[in-house]
Amino acid sequence: MDARFKSRDIERRSLDVDGLKRSFLEWLVYSVGKDARAATRRDWFHTVALAVRDRVVDRWMDTTRSYYQEDAKRVYYLSLEFLIGRLLTNSLSNLGIVDECRQALDRLGLSMEDVVDAEPDAALGNGGLGRLAACFLDSMASQGLPGYGYGIRYEFGLFEQRFENGWQVEYPEQWLQFGNPWEFARPEVLYPVQFYGRVEEFRDSVGERAYRWVDADRVLAMAYDTPVVGFGGETINTLRLWSARATRDFNFGHFNDGAYMKAVEQKILSENLSRVLYPNDATETGKELRLKQEYFFTSASLQDILRRYLQHHTTFDNLPNKAAIQLNDTHPAIGIAELMRLLVDQHALRWDNAWEITRATFAYTNHTLLPEALEAWPVRMIERVLPRHMQIIYEINAKFLNRTKARADGDNAKLSRLSLIDERGERRVRMGNLAFLGSHKVNGVSALHTELMKQTVFADFHQEFPDRINNKTNGITPRRWLKQANPALSELITTRIGEGWISDLSQIAALREKADDVVFREEFRRAKRKNKKRLAAYITRQTGEEVLVDSIFDVQVKRMHEYKRQLLNVLHTIALYNEMRDNPTVSWVPVTKVFAGKAAPSYHMAKLIIKLINDVAKVVNHDPSVHDNLKVVLLPNYNVTAAEIIIPAADLSEQISTAGMEASGTGNMKLALNGALTIGTLDGANVEIREHVGPDNIFIFGMTADEVNDLRASGGFNPREVIASNPSLKRALDMISTGAFSPDDRNRYHPIVQALTDGGDHFLVTADFADYCRAQDAAMQLYRDSEEWTRKAILNTANMGWFSSDRTVNEYAGEIWDVHPVHPNHDGEGFR
Ligand code: CR6
The missing domain is CATH 3.40.50.2000 (Glycogen Phosphorylase B;)
Structure with missing residues (x-):
């Protein structure tokens, strides 16, 4: 074989810093067609991606060949x-060369974050x-x-x-x-x-x-x-x-x-x-x-x-x-x-x-x-x-x-x-x-x-x-949703229990005993705080809003849908806002309500809910009488990349769908694995999350699926009665309906108020409101005791091992597909 070809061939596979750096330079020139002086971030992203892709091609062909041969x-x-x-961080991480790549880029005077951020x-x-x-x-x-x-x-x-x-x-x-x-x-x-x-x-x-x-x-x-x-x-x-x-x-x-x-x-x-x-x-x-x-x-x-x-x-x-x-x-x-x-x-x-x-x-x-x-x-x-x-x-x-x-x-x-x-x-x-x-x-x-x-x-x-x-039951990959998205926490976990959890998440159970370790709790909090700072900066970049890193980050991120009940969360937000204004001398636990999610373009009600959240945010965030104890942000363009920043920073995970309507949910799993406590109904996989993390480490509220079913079968309920008997709910709804958040168009939210009242409140928002507020209060009280909160957060992370998609896929493989692992033959070629 031509000696030059051979050496290039080895270069293409090398995983050390020098080899990576050399192939970046080669790819930049010969495939992207730029020299280093003229290259943009996007050029560098393409360069690095192509160089990384080189490093998987041989193994890819080996894999396909092994399937064929067997x-x-x-x-x-x-x-x-x-x-x-x-895919860049994902590929690097699964190949085990994140640090090598970072160093190679460093030697070229580039920041890994900039390159990663150039990927759509x-x-x-x-x-x-x-x-x-x-x-x-x-x-x-x-x-x-x-x-x-x-x-x-x-x-x-x-x-x-x-x-x-x-x-x-x-x-x-x-x-x-x-x-x-x-x-x-x-x-x-x-x-x-x-x-x-x-x-x-x-x-x-x-x-x-x-x-x-x-x-x-x-x-x-x-x-x-x-x-x-x-x-x-x-x-x-x-x-x-x-x-x-x-x-x-x-x-x-x-x-x-x-x-x-x-x-x-x-x-x-x-x-x-x-x-x-x-x-x-x-x-x-x-x-x-x-x-x-x-x-x-x-x-x-x-x-x-x-x-x-x-x-x-x-x-x-x-x-x-x-x-x-x-x-x-x-x-x-x-x-x-x-x-x-x-x-x-x-x-x-x-x-x-x-x-x-x-x-x-x-x-x-x-x-x-x-x-x-x-x-x-x-x-x-x-x-x-x-x-x-x-x-x-x-x-x-x-x-x-x-x-x-x-x-x-x-x-x-x-x-x-x-x-x-x-x-x-x-x-x-x-x-x-x-x-x-x-x-x-x-x-x-x-x-x-x-x-x-x-x-x-x-x-x-x-x-x-x-x-x-x-x-x-659904699962999530611990590679993307813990190792990559939350380096602070994953590094901490690895120092204590080794890195076996990355490919066998059940091993994360070894963290249970660390919940009682004061030093570990302190480090766990530090990791969360680092992630919260990262999110706070992101919030400011995206919305211009400043939030307190030491407030509860209360997070609801998912598609906008009536059954997911963002409205329930908004009503609680308004009720909390009123309480804070009424009682300015109380020392409130500061709360940051973080929302994100897209509405289907033709789903008018969901789009109106988005407008309502933005309108409520405008009023609350600029009201000096709440002393920054409450902030509301709706982050635009929720997608996988945004989720990777938001989820590791959450304290409280909102999983509040009407019982019986959310088939499973998977955001609920990502948040709990990253040490957020769930506030949720007994719906979808929340039921199993409660079984795994333990009823003391989750805030469950609201009607069960059976109760919802019985209520509907018996002809529903009268939301007006429920509203009349709950002053804080009534006040919040009155504010929405009289235009407190929409002085420019006082009737804007008529369809929402209508749906929750004479419309019969199909999603039982008003019916679950009181119990939801009770659970929210319990969460806020607990947050004051940061040792106890952290203990529960650790127990969430430690008990989520079963929700790995590795477990799910293995169940499909064994009980539905009858497929078995194949070990590709790589002929001892230069990899690792
Ligand atoms: N919208 C369910 O609503 C479930 C996922 C994945 C959904 C959700 O609860 O976690 O599927 N259903 O199983 C559909 O898309 C039809 C979803 O994502």
Whole structure:
């Protein structure tokens, strides 16, 4: 081999400071095309990212080769969202070269923070569901599991949120504007995806009835691969995202008509498919483009999965032993009909055989019980966009209902609930039912949510298939959410218990005994204080507001949604403000209320709540009579990067959804792991967090899911009565309704007041208000005793080990996927 090539090859892998520095300089010049004098921060970010990427490529290929050689069973995680965030620190940290990189940059006169900050935040998701997918990718790679992510390479991620005059305004998020150094374009990995057209019936070679989908429009799905670096750099998995490309096959007929420009325009329009992420969180949009996005990425992924499988196999009998496909919500559920189509129409399998294979391959995760979020596509739309799939869905349904009819003895109501088609009003396909029927396992994302699935949306299905529903409580990756986001606390933890916790979070339980150690408590507080200072500076940069580092940082960060009840928090804020004004001589515990979160652009109530928080902040923050004891801030553009700054600094974690409505939550886990105490309802995973951290170390309040259910079943309650009996609630609401926070438009908040009063207060804000205030008071009292508070905070961190996404993914691997770790063969090449 050419000696120069060889030395470069070694250089590309070297992980020491000198080697890194040399390759930075080389990359800057030869790939970014700048010299050091002219390079911007962004140029340096690209340089460093490309140099780091070099260091994973060999191991990535080794990993893929090992999977291939072992013909390992793979798991394919199909998700319309991957909320990844930045990758530079993540890659460096998982490779174990953060310090080396910092030093190499230092020698070049650069600050690591500046370089890290130049990376855009990849926001290919809305919230919890998308971030969960990203945590699972990290956990699968860190466990050595052969896991692939499949999704869409949106050109525009989740919108950028700005506040203009206190109102949310959305701006396009152009994360790809300056290129993406992490991805590899694969122009040769291209699959056709069809839409529209019609179905033709014919007789196959043995005279059986068969179908083909003809006269359809075609789009191509092109792959972009991003390496997913597991902790320690042993396993590098792949996230494959599809981008829409126009086909090159022009319709020559059009040319002759002089419609050439029209034909070309049509082609260009087809690339709109992967243009933008729908900004709805847990609400269904029902738009045709969304259905097309769902089918687009699902079809491309299935074609890719079958191609990979067929490299080793000649029949499909082994597909379920070699591929597990996990449907992240119903968004990819059309894949069930698509796999049937591919097996029956393209590969000539018999229906029953194809169905058995399909069901054994797919599994489905449900992420919400909210009726407005359950996807139900109009039959007429599917008939038009995916005509063959509509036939297949009818066929699946007919066979299922026929089989069930015998057992249902005349219970037609039950049959119509089980049907894949909702016949009430405009006929619709219930995607949840399709996903349930086409999967061998169906799971919820917390113990409570899974129980409620059995009792509500899937009660009939559960009766028919009692072994199918199972629980997989969500988790979070400790690499990003503790090690990277909170260096102060992670370094402290490591000095006491070693670094085993990073890859086995259950080891963090060893910190329990440190809760009684005064010195450790002091250091724990110091770490928190450092993070609070960092957040305080960020708050000032973002909002201009100064906050007291020694106040309680009371944090509610999540999407803006009525069921998450930011309003409950706002009402408490106003009540506290009034109390402080009424009692200026009392020595108050200073409180900083930190909010952040985006509202779906068409969700008017959520946007009005944003405006209210900003209006309340304006009044409270400028009222000298509260002596800075209360500050309210709403941070703009909440995303993964902002979360990494906010979460480590929180004292109190607001998890206050109406019981029964939050499927799990994952922010609740991130905050508790970082030593925040939770104030929350018995909803979602809060229930399990309480079990793990202990009831003394969490502030639980409010109605339970059963109580909510009973109350609603008995016809609800009268919020007016509740309000009348609670003077501080009444006063707070009166202030909102009379314009105390909106002197420029006194009626602005009429819709909010209306919803909480005559509207019936569907989310039970007023019903839970008194108990919420009681829990808030308890938190404030405890905060005065900083030793006791710290003890509880430590016990939170120490008891959150079970909420690692490594645990979650292992449960999926063992109980749903039947996939096992593979140890890639790296042939002793120069790494570490
Ligand atoms: N909005 C749930 O609401 C859960 C995540 C991940 C959600 C949330 O409680 O933690 O999924 N559901 O399981 C959907 O997106 C449909 C969410 O993020």
